[in-house]
Structure formats: structure tokens, C-alpha cells
Amino acid sequence: MRRRAFIKGSLALGAAAILPLNIVEVEASEAQSFTFAFISDAHLQHIKGDSFVQNWDKGLKMAVAECNLLDPKPDFIIFGGDLAQLGKPEELDHGAEILSALRAPVKMMLGEHDYYLDLGEKWGQMFGDHYYSFDHKGVHFVVLNSILTDERWIKKWATPMERMQTMAGLDDPNGSPFMVGDEQWKWLRRDLQNYSDDTPIVVFSHSPLQKIYKGWNFWTDDCERFYDIVKRFHKVNVIYGHVHQIQYNKIGNIAFNSVMSTAWPWPYPDSYKKAGVKVPKMTVKMNRADPFFERDATGWQFIDVHSGRCDLHYILPNNTNRTVAYDFQANRPKNRRYQDCPIPPQHHY
Numbered sequence: 001m002r003r004r005a006f007i008k009g010s011l012a013l014g015a016a017a018i019l020p021l022n023i024v025e026v027e028a029s030e031a032q033s034f035t036f037a038f039i040s041d042a043h044l045q046h047i048k049g050d051s052f053v054q055n056w057d058k059g060l061k062m063a064v065a066e067c068n069l070l071d072p073k074p075d076f077i078i079f080g081g082d083l084a085q086l087g088k089p090e091e092l093d094h095g096a097e098i099l100s101a102l103r104a105p106v107k108m109m110l111g112e113h114d115y116y117l118d119l120g121e122k123w124g125q126m127f128g129d130h131y132y133s134f135d136h137k138g139v140h141f142v143v144l145n146s147i148l149t150d151e152r153w154i155k156k157w158a159t160p161m162e163r164m165q166t167m168a169g170l171d172d173p174n175g176s177p178f179m180v181g182d183e184q185w186k187w188l189r190r191d192l193q194n195y196s197d198d199t200p201i202v203v204f205s206h207s208p209l210q211k212i213y214k215g216w217n218f219w220t221d222d223c224e225r226f227y228d229i230v231k232r233f234h235k236v237n238v239i240y241g242h243v244h245q246i247q248y249n250k251i252g253n254i255a256f257n258s259v260m261s262t263a264w265p266w267p268y269p270d271s272y273k274k275a276g277v278k279v280p281k282m283t284v285k286m287n288r289a290d291p292f293f294e295r296d297a298t299g300w301q302f303i304d305v306h307s308g309r310c311d312l313h314y315i316l317p318n319n320t321n322r323t324v325a326y327d328f329q330a331n332r333p334k335n336r337r338y339q340d341c342p343i344p345p346q347h348h349y
Ligand SMILES: [Fe+2]
Pocket: 041, 043, 081, 082, 111, 242, 243, 244, 261
């Protein structure tokens, strides 16, 4: 098993520096085990000239450095969206420069902060297709652009920056719900048609492909289309960014896990309880980040997918480490130690 060597490598890194880097191990078969890394939500923010918010820069740079030290080396790295804060060319260029230090192929995904200034034009020129799929060692990977929205909303703003700033606000009531849209759903249906039901499917989306909390756009409005398209597959996993916190869920055959941000954490809103019956209770509460610890409630994790389901091991620099593993008896992901603990212990080093 490569898992043992992998954990050894992970622990060595953990001791050296703690970062919001997400490591995914996939064992499609013993002969085809591989790892990939997941970095998300860098939110690089331009101030003026060549000056950027240093704390956000630092999170991404640390993740890149740690990624380059991984043993085994990841087969590829996925960046999960929100590279920029306000979609500015300076921010995207700056992000591309930092990511260019990565010593493995990089796959890119769009976040709303990258998109709503010029509707993904610059991002597309720099990084390519807004959605795509690829096969890797027996697993089918899909990268969606899940942050699209209603055309009428897009056109109603006086300036592109006004539109961008509205969508960038976490709880701005003038924002609009995210959606994937007809074009991509049709594409996805075609994309999957030649794969057998037992092919492991891993989908990357920026927003959760589920309806968690509309007030903060932790929400994808047309996600039911996705459930229908993938229902014949036995092992479907969605890994998403955007929420900057630990979340997990199971709907039908689909297991959901979120990854952490390299920039800042979002708290759990109490109003999660209004989200409706599809969401299991969010049992692992996260306190508002402590401003005196710049890496508080950020972290990195490795993900073991050898069962075809995702077990996420979160390494959290200023908080107690956690593992969210798939519980086959309960048939859904569970937090191993803090499942029913409303506020798990927090500690600082
Ligand atoms: Fe984000």
C-alpha cells in the first residue's frame, strides 16, 4: 500500500509548516494508486501598483511550497477557484505567477471572484476551458463551472466592477444564486455516457452542488439536474471550495466534502438550521476566526479515496485536527471524533 508512505510524508510536512493544501489519494486499484493535491480560495487582493494583501499571498505561497515538497509527488494539482478577490487582471496575473512555481501539472477551476468582472474572459485566455473532464488512472474527473447565474442579473449592472463587488459579498442581498446551466448539464450527460456504472467519478465544483444556505450563496440553484445525471453511478464524489470551512454531506449516491481556503475561514451561520431536510446537521461548529492567529480555521487535508468514497484528514494549525471519514454503516460521511460535539476543542500552539 502506498498509503503508509504517503502518511509518513504528510506528517513530515505537517511538522515543518501547516498549510491549507488538500491532498487526495486515489486507489483505483493497487497498481494504479496515485495522489493529487487540491489548493483553493486564495483570494489574492490587489491594492495598487505591484502591492497585494500580504496575508492572502502568504497562504497561497506556503501551499505551493508545501506542494512541491510532497512525497510521493502528486500526479497533478487542482486549484479550486477564487484565485482573485475582484477578478482584476493584476490579481489573476499575480496568482498565475505564484502557481507557476508548482512542479506538477495544474488544473484550474473558476470561482465567482475570478469571473464576475469580465465574465471569465481573461481567466479563459490564461487558463483555458471553463469546464472540462479528464481520465486519470481509472478515475473520471469532471471540472465544472458552477458559479454562473441568470443572464438578466448579469446585464443589469451599470459597471462590471459593480457586478463583481455585489457577487463578491458573502451576504449581499443583491447577489444572485449560482447555477451550472443547460449547456454544461447537456455536456456532462454526453461526457458521462460512455462510462460504466462502476467507474469512480470525482467532480470538482467551486460552489457546493447542494443547497446549504442561500443567504450566503452556499448553494447551487440547479443542482438537482446533477443528481439525475449521475444517479446510475455507484461511486460519485463531489469536492468543492467556496465555503472556506469543513462541510460534508450525502445525497443519494453522492458524497460531498469541502476543502479549506488558503486565505480566511467563514464561520458556520446559525441559520444553517433553516436549510431544509436534505442537509444533515452541521455538527462540527467552527468559531469565528481568532484575528491574532492568521492561519486560524484554515488548514490542509489529505483525502483517501481508496474505498471509492472520500475520507478527509484535516490538519489544522490553530485548531484540533479532525477526520471526516465515510461511515459505511451510517452510509454517509461522519466526523470521527466530534460528530455530535457542537463546538470541538480549539487550541493554539
Ligand atoms: Fe472563496
